[in-house]
Structure formats: C-alpha cells, structure tokens
Amino acid sequence: MATFMDVHSGMTGITEEQLKEAHAADLAIEGDEGVHFEHAWMDPKSGKVFCLSTGPDREAVMRVHERAGHPTSEVYEVPIEV
Amino acid sequence: MATFMDVHSGMTGITEEQLKEAHAADLAIEGDEGVHFEHAWMDPKSGKVFCLSTGPDREAVMRVHERAGHPTSEVYEVPIEV
Numbered sequence: 569m570a571t572f573m574d575v576h577s578g579m580t581g582i583t584e585e586q587l588k589e590a591h592a593a594d595l596a597i598e599g600d601e602g603v604h605f606e607h608a609w610m611d612p613k614s615g616k617v618f619c620l621s622t623g624p625d626r627e628a629v630m631r632v633h634e635r636a637g638h639p640t641s642e643v644y645e646v647p648i649e650v
Numbered sequence: 651m652a653t654f655m656d657v658h659s660g661m662t663g664i665t666e667e668q669l670k671e672a673h674a675a676d677l678a679i680e681g682d683e684g685v686h687f688e689h690a691w692m693d694p695k696s697g698k699v700f701c702l703s704t705g706p707d708r709e710a711v712m713r714v715h716e717r718a719g720h721p722t723s724e725v726y727e728v729p730i731e732v
Contacts, residue, residue, distance in 0.1 A: 573691050573700050575657075584730045591732045609655050609702070609728035616726050618655050618700065620691070644698050646691035648666045650673045 569602075572621045572629050574643040580615035587617070593636035594619075601628040654703045654711050656725040662697035669699070675718035676701075683710040 582590075587610050594605045603623035610617045623629050626643045633639055664672075669692050676687045685705035692699045705711050708725045715721055 571691070573693075573698075584732075587730055588732050608732050609653070610730040611655075611726040611728050612730060614726055616655075616728075618726075618728070644693040644696055644700075646693050646698075646700070648669055648692040648694060650666075650670050650690050 574619045576617040658699040
C-alpha cells in the first residue's frame, strides 16, 4: 500500500458542499480499486484541490477520480513524509 | 489563522534525511512569522514536495520557506477541507 497526493486544477468557485459531494463520490467507489481517500484541501480562489489517499498504485487512484467524474493525471506517490 | 498547502517542484532525488533537514529549518524560524508547518509529503521521483501549514497569510508562509533556503511561490490558501 502506498500514499498519494493528487492535484486538481481549474475547480474555481467550487463550494464546500460540492467538495463534499465529490469526496463522497470517490468514497462510494474507492473500495473497487483498494483505494482510500483520506483528506482533501481546497483553494476555491485558484481552483486547486489536493487529495491525500492510500492505494496500490497511481493508476488505481486515477481510475477512482475518473469514474467519480473529476479526473486528474497529476497523481504523485509520496513515500516520504515528515 | 488560515491553512495553506504549498508545492515545491524540482527537488528530484531528495532523501528522507534532506527532507527532515529542510523541515527542521522551517520549524526553527517559523515562529517569527506566526506560521506552523504541520506536515510535508514528498515524491522523490518527480521532485514534488507538498507542505501543509497554518499561518496569518500566504506571504508569511513564503517568507519562512525563502529564509529556510527553499523558496516557492506556489502557496495556496485552503479554507475548505473534507
């Protein structure tokens, strides 16, 4: 199991409610891929969303986000943390 | 007090020890700016580092990173999280 940070861009103006809905959409299907989305942080001004997850590989994280309707190719494996 | 996620790029090949040193350099001076760096995640392959912090504003976060020797202009205020 590895840890990932992924980045979504261009989600300018997204509300807290919409972020919760997007996160819930991930949670609803993440089990299919052995992924778990732990946390998400959002800057509505710039439209950036950062998601922290665990899972088997980058591709699995990408598949969950894509199926949930908010694809991103910017998924980084982050094996080192402090 | 606000929450921030910042992104460093181009730190390819950085080791866990170097990340710890960089984080310690932030912690040593962050109090001057009322900032606290909570956590950092690193992808040594792509050279991306993500730092989660709290502080008064973006500029304070940028000043700490700059004085600690690893400046970035990519600092996002993340008022919404799930």
